[in-house]
Amino acid sequence: MQTVSIFVDVQNIYYTTRSAYKRNFDYNRFWAEVTNNRLVVNAYAYAIDRGDEKQRQFQNILRAIGFEVKLKPFIQRADGSAKGDWDVGITIDVLEAAEKSDIVVLVSGDGDFDILLNTVRDKYQAEAHVYGVPSLTAASLMNAASRFIPIEDTLLL
Numbered sequence: 001m002q003t004v005s006i007f008v009d010v011q012n013i014y015y016t017t018r019s020a021y022k023r024n025f026d027y028n029r030f031w032a033e034v035t036n037n038r039l040v041v042n043a044y045a046y047a048i049d050r051g052d053e054k055q056r057q058f059q060n061i062l063r064a065i066g067f068e069v070k071l072k073p074f075i076q077r078a079d080g081s082a083k084g085d086w087d088v089g090i091t092i093d094v095l096e097a098a099e100k101s102d103i104v105v106l107v108s109g110d111g112d113f114d115i116l117l118n119t120v121r122d123k124y125q126a127e128a129h130v131y132g133v134p135s136l137t138a139a140s141l142m143n144a145a146s147r148f149i150p151i152e153d154t155l156l157l
Contacts, residue, residue, distance in 0.1 A: 001037065001038060001039050002037070002038045002039070002102040002103055003038065003039045003040075003041045003100065003101050003102045003103070004034065004035065004038040004039070004040055004041065004101060004102065004103045004104075004105060005040075005041045005042040005043070005094070005097035005098070005100075005101040005103070005104050005105070006034060006035075006040065006042065006043040006044065006067075006105045006107070007042075007044050007046070007090055007093060007094055007097075007104070007105065007106050007107065007108075008027075008044065008045040008046065008067065008107040008108075009046055009086060009090060009106075009107060009108035009110060010045050010046055010047040010048075010062075011046075011047065011048055011086075012107075012108045012109055012110055013025050013107055013108065013109075013132075013133075013151070016109050016132070016133040016136040016137075016151075017133060017151060017156060019133075019136060020133045020135055020136055021133075021156055023156040023157055024156065024157045025107075025151065025155060025156065025157070026155050026156055026157045027061070027062060027065055027067075028065060029154065029155055030107070030131065030155055031043075031065050031066060033155075034105050034129075034131075035066075038103070040066065041097060041100055041101050042068070042093070042097045042101075043066050043067045043068060044067060044068050044069075044070055044090075044093055045059075045062045045067040045068070045069050045070070046070050046072075046086035046089060046090055047059060047062075047069060047070070047071055047072075048071070048072055048073075049071040049072065049073055059071070070086070070089065072085075072086060072089070087110070087112055087113070090106075090108075090113070090116075091113070091116050094106070094116055094120060095116070095119070095120075098119075098120045098123075098124035098126050099124050099126075101124075101126050102126060102127065103126060103127045103128075103129055104117075104120050104126050104127070104128050104129070105129045105130075105131065106128065106129070106130050106131070106145075107130075107131040107132070108130070108132060108137075108141070109132040109133055109136045109137035109138060109141065110138065110141065111138025111139075111140045111141050113141055113144075114138065114140040114141045114143070114144040115144075117130070117141070117144035117145055118144050121144075121146060127146040127147065128144065128145050128146045128147075129145060129146060129147045129148075129149060130142065130144075130145040130147070130148050130149065131149045131150075131151055131155070132148070132150070132151060133150070133151050134150045134151075134152075
């Protein structure tokens with residue numbers, strides 16, 4: 001049985017599916033697809049904690065599906081801009097999981113992860129699968145993936 005580690009950039013997927021389709025990502029269907037006949041080593045969903053009750057409910061749904069939810073506080077800067085980036089945390093977790101996973105699944109369209117996926121494939125000989133909204137996923141990320149799976153109608157609510 002293949003081993004799989006799953007990493008979901010929740011903010012990225014929320015905004016890209018809303019922007020492209022005006023719909024939400026179907027985490028239950030995704031989980032069923034990505035874990036079918038595979039042993040899950042890790043499954044992380046990275047989110048920003050704004051202290052909002054609706055968000056807490058959503059995070060509890062993710063936990064019930066099987067994800068460990070990792071939260072970072074929402075930071076509002078004095079100039080009005082916001083910070084809540086999980087790129088470094090995702091990268092560290094992926095590198096730690098890659099050596100014990102046959103497949104690393106990244107759910108994001110962020111091109112900053114292309115170097116990470118090249119490392120997963122080259123150094124750890126793991127497959128690197130990317131789920132993303134085709135029109136909003138960086139070409140460099142799609143090219144770095146062993147397999148790109150488009151988030152389209154079957155993975156949307």
